[in-house]
Amino acid sequence: MTAERPDPLPGQRQERLLRALRATGSVVVSTLAPELGVSEMTLRRDLNALAARGLAVRVHGGATLPDAPGQEGVGPGSEAPQxxxxxxxxxxxxxxxxxxxxxxxxxxxxxxxxxxxxxxxxxxxxxxxxxxxxxxxxxxxxxxxxxxxxxxxxxxxxxxxxxxxxxxxxxxxxxxxxxxxxxxxxxxHAAGGALAVQHLVAQGHRRIAVCSGPTATTDQLLGGWHRESIRLGLDPAEQFAMRTDLTERDRRHAADELLERCTSTGTTAVIVHPDILTLTLVQQCLDAGIAIPDDLAVVSYDDEVAALADPPLSAVMPLKxxxxxxxxxxxxxxxxxxxxxxxxxxxxxxxxxxxxxxxxxxx
Structure with a gap:
């Protein structure tokens, strides 16, 4: 494999490419890249830049001049992807x-x-x-x-x-x-956690727990919950957080443990992530005779299916x-x-x- 030669500035490199394109009417990336001493990926990027300026039309494997024969309908809005x-x-x-x-x-x-x-x-x-x-x-x-x-x-x-x-x-x-x-x-997601805390505090809650599954969202959510709780004057010693796996068995155990800890600590509100774990908690509340939101306020995180619960669940929704x-x-x-x-x-x-x-x- 031949090493790529020292590369000129992008403008100079694209000018060389444009001269080659005008000389032949079309270029093939795999053929021209070795001739110009650049990688195929660099050449494709330069062709995209020329296409954005209206100086080339991207086609599979290369490019043509905008007015080249046989290229009607290849520009923006056509079926051929650019x-x-x-x-x-x-x-x-x-x-x-x-x-x-x-x-x-x-x-x-x-x-x-x-x-x-x-x-x-x-x-x-x-x-x-x-x-x-x-x-x-x-x-x-x-x-x-x-x-x-x-x-x-x-x-x-x-x-x-x-x-x-x-x-x-x-x-x-x-x-x-x-x-x-x-x-x-x-x-x-930290801001999402803070949104949930702000809402629950506005409803009069002073003890707010979090229960979350093992996702990439969890650490940010917990950080937002913790920082916003402190900022709004909640006693850190009166809040608690739990983590759990999301298998059906783990969800049921986590929901039972969460309800027991809420009862023993006087916790009146919970933030639960994701929706599938929140739905398990709601079912456990129904079985235990715990009224939502009168006995326990619940905010879910994700809002994929939270609105389908009974009662419909308040939820933080990332705009995925x-x-x-x-x-x-x-x-x-x-x-x-x-x-x-x-x-x-x-x-x-x-x-x-x-x-x-x-x-x-x-x-």
């Missing part, structure tokens, strides 16, 4: 389904193709699927939600930051190591579809502007949907 974006997520069920919907809608607006890969919360699979997309699908950019809960976080993040295509993290952000190129769109949409818009903007656009990092505020489970108290 960009290919890899979407690497832990899964497509529950939390991630709205993220996919948002990314797909945004991709359709810019005539981009999405290729979805699922990794099952496995950091080794994260790397494997990214390498596959880069090597065999020739993606122009990546949107991904890597697993960042292990000691290898720093190595994975550093590797993603060094990739030659734009990478946007969806509902993830780098805290392990400093990064230069990575971008992200993430929900502010917006996260997917904004991540797609971000990677597209980076591809169009190239190195002229600095990395962006956005935080999306959740919303609180107030329903019957937290809005009235007895006596």
């Amino acid at each position: 960009l290919t974006i890899g979407l690497v997520l832990p899964g497509v069920e529950y939390y991630w389904s709205p993220v996919v919907v948002g990314a797909r809608e945004a991709a359709a607006r810019v005539n981009a193709r999405l290729i979805l890969r699922c990794t099952g919360y496995d950091p080794i699979e994260d790397r494997k699927q990214v390498q596959s997309l880069l090597s065999y699908a020739n993606v122009d950019g990546l949107i991904m939600a890597p697993t960042l809960d292990s000691l290898e976080n720093g190595e994975l993040v550093t590797w993603l930051d060094s990739l030659p295509v734009p990478v946007v993290l969806a509902d993830r952000r780098s805290t392990a190591v400093p990064v230069r190129n990575l971008e992200w769109v993430t929900s502010d 579809q917006d996260v997917g949409r904004m991540a797609m818009e971000m990677v597209h903007a980076r591809l169009m502007a190239g190195d002229r656009r600095p990395p962006n990092r956005l935080t999306v505020m959740p919303v609180l949907n107030v329903r019957r489970s937290s809005t009235t108290r007895r006596g």
